Amino acid sequence: MDGSEEYNKLLKAYQDLQLRVTQFSFIEQKLINTQDKLDYELLLYKRLQNFNSAALKDLSMHDFVRLVAESVIDVLELESAVVLFKNETDDVELFLEGFPKQDISTTQYIDDTILLANDLEEGKACILNPNHFYNIPSFIQFYSGLFFQFTEKELGYSFVIIGFISIKKAPIYQLLQARHETIFSVFAQQAQSLLANKIKNDKIKNQIEKISSSEIELKKLSLIATKTNNSVIISDAEGRIEWVNEAFTKASGYTLEESKGKKPKEFLQGRNTDKAELKKLSEAIYKKENIQVTLINYTKEGAPYYNQIEVTPVFDEQGNHLNYISLQKDITQELINQREILRINSRFELITSKSNIGIWEWEASTNKVVWNDTLLLQYGVDKDNYDKMDFVNFWNNSVHPDDSERVEFNTNYLMTSDQEVLEQEYKIIKYNDKEVRIVRDVTIAERDEKGTLLRLIGSTLDITEERKNELELQHNLRQQELLSELALGLNNVSDFDSRINLAIEQVGLHTQVSRVYIFQDAENSKVSNNTFEWCNKNISSQKNELQGLSYESIPSLKSILLDKGLLYAEDISVLPNDLVPVLQSHDIKSIIIYPLYVKGVYFGFIGFDECLIHKKWLKSELELLRTISGIISNAFERDLSEKTLLASEEKYRSIIENINIGLLESNVNGEIVFQNKKFFELTLLDNASLLVIRKDAEADLKEKVLNGNILSYTKIDQSVYEIEINRLDHKLITLLVSCAPSINQEGEVSGYINAYLDITDIKQIEKAVLKKNDELKKINTELDNFVYSVSHDLRSPLLSIRGILDLISKTALLDDKTLQYLNLAETSAKRLDGTIQEILEYSKNARFDIELEEFNIVDMLNLIFEDLKFTSNNEVSLLIEIDGPPMICSDKSRMNTLLKNLIGNSVKYKRKSDTDSYVKFKLHRLSDHLLMEVEDNGMGISEKSIDKVFDMFYRGTKSSVGTGLGLYICKEIVNKLGGSISVKSELGIGTSMSISIPNNINYK
Amino acid sequence: MKKYLLIDDDDIFNFLHSEVIKQVEKSPEITIHSSSIDALDFIKECVEQKINLPDYIFVDIRMPEMNGFELMDELMKLPLELFDQTKIYFVTSSLDQRDRIKAKDYPIVTGFKEKTITSELLKDM
Structure with missing residues (x-):
């Protein structure tokens, strides 16, 4: 196996892992970003809450406007802010926060703010862009901003809030987005609501001040009081109601008639009314002092509503106590506003729970801790136990002992120094299943302007899986390193x-x-x-x-x-x-x-x-x-x-040394690189290079013949030659040499390898064999000629005898006896001729090769039969049954001899008395064999003879006219053709000869 | 009247065949040569004298000095149209298949007959 390939694979796997680590850190960064964003929003909402509580305090309009302006910058983290308040008498209160010193008058600022506001919608927050500022000198330096304005027609005032980011500082602020718009909108609406309440309160206060100065004015005031939205109760010195306004009736459901003569506490207060506040109120009334309390009152229908009650005792100029004026402000709306904040908080909770961020808050003043559901889940605390938990203690115990010291130190430092944010990771042990988890905690310390710690707000993210993944990643990396080390090693x-x-x-x-x-x-x-x-x-x-x-x-x-x-x-x-x-x-x-x-x-x-x-x-x-x-x-x-x-190299080395082949390896220039021992033994040459044969072997060999290095060469095959050399010891040897190029690793021919085999002995044997073969061929031909000559020379006189006998028999003057003698002589002569012919056929079958050809077997059969009929003039019929066409492929001459003998036997040994004698030839083709049968209804063969019919010179009966060679030749022919012959016979019934020979179907 | 030329070193066959011919033909003109060299001379003589060549020539194959094939080789050297009216038969007692095959090489040879020619056989010829 290729090691570098293995290494490259590992290297690639390692790089993949590195890529994955990078991707993981990217995801982690994104998580952190999300968390930061959420932390940031949390901070904003907290500040919004702070603004809310600050604005509820009794502030002058200037302070209120300033608070709003400051909050715009604090809450929304903007660079600058403008807040403008204008009432029905065109009194203007303007506050600029975070503005650079400019040579611009306050009037100019006011005019420009109004100018900007004129083009924009009422009651809806919007994002400003440079197009809004370009022709307004006061704001020309700003790049972006948030705008909100509203006009309270009934109370006759308008209010504008604008937050700004300058071109210069834009990069360090977050780009204003819809999110800012939402928060700003909430903020502005709160401001609107708070301002409305404030205006109303201020008005009533003003009125009360005026009432206290004059009774006439009081009446006038009562007129106002009737019109105001706030409830007004006027009672006598004992506290019995003398008058209520319409707003009271509207808020409480009690009419003036129903209320008159009663003390408010007798019918307005109910179950949830704060007893302590009530007591404060009673005491103040008793002492005839001003008092302000917040009470839950109940309407006639029994519905509670929040009331801010201010009771002012009224004295005449002489200081006599006349009555009480109670101004009751329904603050349910304010509480709704507060609830809106709570709603926002719960939305925030929802966001945090979805993002799996646990949130907690610790109040320094009360040492109270609030956890959100996610955090409870992170710590494995059942929500039902939430109220009973002492979270400070619980948290201290939950931090894993490994980390507790460090966490405690860090947290203490955050609380005691002026550090604002603490970010730390630590292990915790879950309450329910004691599982160890890793969390990342971001704690923000909130302090008042004096630097006193107010609370800690924390967000906690469970990063166990992340860490686990990281650890696994590291583990995998170490594994990969190990594998690559092992593979390299x-x-x-x-x-x-x-x-x-x-x-x-x-x-x-x-x-x-x-x-x-x-x-x-x-x-x-x-x-x-x-x-x-x-x-x-x-x-x-x-x-x-x-x-x-x-x-x-x-x-x-x-x-x-x-x-x-x-x-x-x-x-x-x-x-x-x-x-x-x-x-x-x-x-x-x-x-x-x-x-x-x-x-x-x-x-x-x-x-x-x-x-x-x-x-x-x-x-x-x-x-x-x-x-x-x-x-x-x-x-x-x-x-x-x-x-x-x-081992195999060793083996081959040994083989090469001991092999019976002389090996010679040369480089392309014909210089010897290697020669084995055997080469020397073969050639006795000191200078082996004399026998180097290179690419152009023939040219090399020719040259060697000319130089006398070798005697002769003969090409045997491609790159194989036979050479003869006269060795130093004067022995003439023949070598078989092959020449093969040796190929180096680059695939180039680097030299040649010659293998020499001593074939001197083989050559001699070959020569002897060839000589013998020639001799045999000659003998064979002579024998052949001899057989023919003998048969010719034997036949010639025989045939002339038969000719003369024929001549004699055709002479008319012959008596019967002479004719009978002539016939006997003719029969003997014919038999002798038959014997000569059979001997010749036997000899031919034994010595001639098989010659396959295609021929018509039916024609052959008919011809044979005609000849037989001619010679024996017997009444025998020939029946032929052949499946398929009559053409077969075999040795025609041998088949002819074979069939001539078999059919001849059938004809010869027919039953003398029969007139319906037949000989039947059947041919059945198999895929690889031809099955033939020659069947007759002749004399048949006796059981004791049947085994011997194929023997040489065996004659079944004395009466037979044969030589005893016929069936022997048949058997020899069938053997020669690679087939078999068998006989079935019954004496007096008939004989059947079965022959099977190869079907030379693929001949041609 | 048909002319016959019989060439065989065995005079018995020449006699036999002339007898058989006589049985078939009324008065045939039969020329007999026991040597093919003599026979060749005779044929050449005929050609020179512009005498018609025999209608039938029966030639044995195996003969001393010049065998039947050698004789045919000589005859082939003569203008072949001379033999247009002549039927030449090899008449032999040889069973050598090679002889039969070789006989086919000579266009002037009409057939190959086995000894002895009988009167029946001769009628077919």
Whole structure:
């Protein structure tokens, strides 16, 4: 295997991981950003709340306007603010906050503010852009802003709030967005509501002041009081109601008639009315003092409403107490406003709960802590227990002991120094399941202007998963590093043992197991030996005891490894019974074993023991170990390959030295690179270069013939030549030489390899054989000619005898006896001729090769039959049954002889008396054979003869006219054709000869 | 009246065949040569004298000095149209298939007959 490829793979995996780390930190940053944003909003809402409570105090209009302007800057974090108040008498109150010193008069500012406001909508917050400012000198330097204005027609005033960000400082402020618009809108509406109340209160106060100065004015005032939206009660010195206005009736449901003569406390107060406030009120009335209280009053229908009650005793000029005027302000609306803030808070809670941010607040004055649901969840606290919890104490106990000291120190420092924000991470132990989680906590300390700590506001994010991911990531990285180290270390197998030892040490140190070891099977595969071992600190070695470990003693080990690919037990007692005692005896508690394979064949295993604990392995760790076992397997495989290679190199070296072939290797210039011993033994040449043959072998050989280095050469085949040399010892030898180019790793021809084989002896034998063969051929031809000559010379006189006999028989003057003698002589002569012909046929069959050709067997049969009829003039009919066409492929001449003999026999040995004699020829084609049958209803063959009919010179009956060669020749022919012949016969019934010969269907 | 030329080193066959011819033909003109060299001379003589060549020539194959094939080789050297009216038969007792095959090489040879030619056979010819 290519190590660099392995390394590149690992490198790529490592880079992927780095990329993932980057991505994770990006996500983390985004999380932090979100959290920051939320923290920021929280801060804004808190400030909004502060503004709210400050504005509820009894302030002058100047102070109120200033508070609003300051709040615009504080709450919304804007650079500058303008607040303008203008009442019905065109009294203007203007406040500029955060404005640079400009040469602009207050009047100009007022005019410009009104100018800007004229173009913009009422009662709706909007974002301003440079287009709004370009022609307004006071605001020309601003880049962006928030605007809100409203006009209270009934009370006759208008109010403008503007917040600004300048061009110069725009970059350090957040760009104004819809979010700002929303907060600004809430803020402005609060301001509007607070201002409205304030105006009303101020008016009533003014009126009361005036009432106290004159009775007439009082009457006038009562007129006003009637018109005002606030309830007015006028009572006598004893507190009995003398008069109420319409607003009172409207608020309480009681008419003047129903109220007159009653004391307010007799019918207005109810269950939830604050007793302490009531007492304060009673005391003040008794002492005839001014008093302001907030009470819950009840309407006639019993509905509670919040009332801010101011009671003023009225005296005449002489100081006599006349009556009380009670001004009752329904502050339910204010409380609704407050509820709106609460609503915003709860919305905020919702946002925070969705973003999994826990929020808490600690009030310095009360030491009270408020937690949101998310935080409760983070700490594993049941919501139902919420009220009973002492959170300060609980929190102190929840922080993990590892971190408690640090957290306590940091928090104390935040509380006691002027630090505003504390950001810290720590572990906590959850209340319910005691799970350890990691949280990131951002705590903001809120202080008043004197620097006294008011409260701590915290937001907590559970970052356990994030940390876990990071840890896992780090873990993965370490694994990858380990793998790459292992792969690099095992890339090279030189000094193999120490490399493996190093590898298992690396694995051991990484996994922190007790022991890592490798077992290698002995050659018989029945026992395995512990060949490598690494032990952790304080763990004893077992290597020496575990030599020759027999698989038979622990049969389940190998079967589990082969079946499952690993053996894994967190607790070894769950393993099969044969394994447990062995493992226990080595104090092993947990174990993992992976099989090792070389070239796909099991050859041992790598194991990891844990002797101290019951170790539960993570899936990723198991994956790692599997990969490691693969790497180790590979290393063993490579080592084995290298060793095999060395061994085979050794083997080949020895073969080359001892081979019976002379080897000569030369470079492209014909200089000798290598020659083996045999080459010298063959050629006895001191200068081997004389026999170097290169690419253009023929040219080289020609030159060598000219130089006398070799006697002759003959080309045998491509790059193979036979050469003859006259050796130093004057022995003439013949060598077979082949010339092959040797190719280097770049695929170029780097030289030539000549292999020389001594074929002198073979050559001599070959020559002898050739000579013999020639002789045999000659003899064969002579024999052939001899057979023909003999048959010719024998036949010639015989035929002339037969001719003369024929002549004589045709002479008319012959008596019967002479004719009979002539016939006998003719029969004998014919038989002799038959014998000569058969001998010749036998000789021909034995010595001539088979010649296949296609021919018409029906034609052949008819021809044979005609000849027979002609010679024997017997009444026999020929029947032919052939499946398919009449063309067959075989040796025509032999088939002719064969069929001539068989049909001839049938004709010859027909039953003399029969008139319906027949000979039937059947041909049946099989895919590879032709089945033929020659069947007759002739004399048949007796049982004792039937086994001998194919014997040479066997004649069945004395009466037979044959030579005893016919069927013998038939058998010889069928044998020669590669077929078989058999006979079935019954005496007096008939004979059937069956022949099977190859179907030469693929002939042509 | 048909003319016959019989060439065979075995005089018995020459006799036999002339007898058979006589049985078939009324008064045939039969010329007999027991040597093919003599026979060749005779044919050349005929050609020189512008005498018609025989209608039938029966030639044995296996003969001493000049066998049947050698004789045919010589005849082939003559203008072939001379043999247009002549039927030449190899008449032999040889069973050598090669002889039959070789006989086909000579366009002037009409057929290949096995000894002995009988009167029946001759009628077919």
